[in-house]
Amino acid sequence: MYCAANAAEMGLKAAVAEHGKTLGRKLGITGKGRCNVTNNCDRDTALKNVVRNPRFLYSALSKHSPADVMAYFEKLGVPLKTERGQRVFPVSDRAGDIVSALEQRLKKLNVEIIKGNCTRLLIEDGKCYGAVISGREVRASAVVLATGGFSYPATGSDGSGYALAKQAGHTVVPCQSSLVxxxxxxxxxxxxxxxxxxxxxxxxxxxxxxxxxxxxxxxxxxxxxxxxxxxxxxxxxxxxxxxxxxxxxxxxxxxxxxxxxxxxxxxxxxxxxxxxxxxxxxxxxxxxxxxxxxxxxxxxxxxxxxxxxxxxxxxxxxxxxxxxxxxxxxPVEEAIITRGGISVKEINPNTMESKLCPGLYFAGEIIDCDALTGGFNLQIAFSTAYAAAVAISGI
Ligand SMILES: Cc1cc2nc3c(=O)[nH]c(=O)nc-3n(C[C@H](O)[C@H](O)[C@H](O)COP(=O)(O)OP(=O)(O)OC[C@H]3O[C@@H](n4cnc5c(N)ncnc54)[C@H](O)[C@@H]3O)c2cc1C
Structure with a gap:
């Protein structure tokens, strides 16, 4: 959602595929329903809170820092507050406000929401040119896999994105529970x-x-x-x-x-x-x-x-x-975060583009990066999504 909104703001035609009934279901239950949306700290402090592969995130967090995420949501009309440990929440204490702000933004920017399950990537000559969503071929100059991990599968993050990445030849670092x-x-x-x-x-x-x-x-x-x-x-x-x-x-x-x-x-x-x-x-x-x-x-x-x-x-x-x-x-189903995922060795850290399959990008928890509690995991999702949007807009 964050990637599509930013990409559309940069002038691209974007669409979001979602196989759940509603968008952002996991986002809606974060922070015990209050959404700890980021941490009010600088890039280097954020990186110190990343447990797996912090160096991979250096560029993405430099391009889009916690301050940028806070400014983005404030601009969308969600006032934020900083609590103990620099944790940032909406003033309303409602995660739903973050979800609806993004939904409304997507609507305003005419981002198409495709309700359906993404089952296959369209790849030809080693390049990704779209995806199959509930049987329908959707063509695009870039596809961003932001399907999350395995945790809390009832929210829609059922790990199906890993199989899609494997189809493009990616290595999935074995997944396990973290923050559990x-x-x-x-x-x-x-x-x-x-x-x-x-x-x-x-x-x-x-x-x-x-x-x-x-x-x-x-x-x-x-x-x-x-x-x-x-x-x-x-x-x-x-x-x-x-x-x-x-x-x-x-x-x-x-x-x-x-x-x-x-x-x-x-x-x-x-x-x-x-x-x-x-x-x-x-x-x-x-x-x-x-x-x-x-x-x-x-x-x-x-x-x-x-x-x-x-x-x-x-x-x-x-x-x-x-x-x-x-x-x-x-078990990982009960974990806040899935550790493991797409190997960072196979993703360009500046653009989030696959090094194996041009046209394919990654964002969020599907990547083999995870952080401590405090808003850092959502920050990773937002920063990587933004980096992908910037890179795609330059195509
Ligand atoms: C209970 C809980 C509380 C949390 N609280 C916080 C917090 O306060 N702060 C924080 O920083 N982090 C928190 N996290 C972690 C954070 O929610 C995740 O790291 C973040 O949501 C990852 O974002 P994502 O976009 O990568 O994936 P997700 O949020 O998991 O979104 C992936 C989306 O892709 C969809 N999808 C998956 N596969 C397909 C497919 N094949 N076709 C179509 N759609 C598909 C899913 O339905 C889902 O909507 C929490 C996690 C949990 C479980």
Missing amino acids: PMETEERWTARAAGLDLRNISMKLIRGGKTVYEDFGELMFMAYGIGGPTVLSASAHVPAEESGEYSVEIDLKPALSEKQLDSRILRDFSERKGMRFADSLRGLLPAPLAPVIADLSGIPAELRVDEVTKEQRRELGRLLKRLTLHITRLR
Whole structure:
């Protein structure tokens, strides 16, 4: 949609093929329905947040930066605001406003919307000259594959674009989940399922080394853990090696071990005679208190004044280093982003044109690039779409 709108603004006749009932279904559910449309940062900061193939995106982000994306949507009449972490949202908090702004723009520019499934590229003498959409041959001087990844297939992004790219001889780097919840060996997470912890810090560990650290929200699920810090951490986990990772949660990051011990001691002295199992309610959210009581190994019936110094210190260590062992990432269908896709070695980074099949271009998540949360993935989609539009308009 972004590519077609920009191409039409540059004077081209553009059309959008969409096999879903409506345009921009995934866009409409982004940012929990609020659409974190980009990140209010400079090019280099945006590139630092790209996990896979940032160098490939240097030119596209130089041509069309987060500031350009913000200016574009403001121009379309969608006022934006910047929140924590420089995340940009529509002032209305409605992702639908971004979708309808693009739809209206396409309408105004007379961009044809072809409702149908693209099943084949038209290629002759190694050049792409159109596509077959629901049985109809549509000819064009350029075709942009912007079919997304495999994630959330109900939105229409069902991975069918990869087969089209293969038809043109492209290599698809194997796809896996990124920005996705994780399953854990520990089953106790089910007892705290739905609990959304705020202000925790967490570390992703492999072979004793910290691979990633974060601070913020974490959620317990029946099968493991999710929430923003876990989604970001998942970007650093190769799916096939996920069993080698663990997550260490600090439930009390504002307190040192010593300060935490004093706090526990104070709580215990205020609750003299109380069963240990009932004593943690002031310290922890209700669903987590009995879990931690069990994990501590301190007998539930023990009176708090009978808890030994060593037991208390162990409890403190548990609260500072609650460890969960990862068994696997949740499947790609549940992921915010698909990692992998069309190999960047086969795409010209300045124009997004295929190096194998002239006339064929790529934009967005179908390319083997992915970024952290914060609006960077949509920025990648917009920047690559813009680069393709500029290149095609120069044909
Ligand atoms: C729940 C969720 C929340 C997210 N939140 C954010 C966020 O707040 N900020 C952010 O930056 N990123 C977010 N993302 C990621 C972001 O949505 C994607 O990276 C982005 O939408 C990719 O854009 P795209 O145009 O490449 O692909 P898509 O948005 O997936 O669009 C591809 C379109 O092509 C259509 N299509 C596919 N195959 C065919 C075919 N063969 N024929 C015809 N049409 C076809 C699909 O129906 C679809 O409409 C989120 C993702 C999810 C799943």
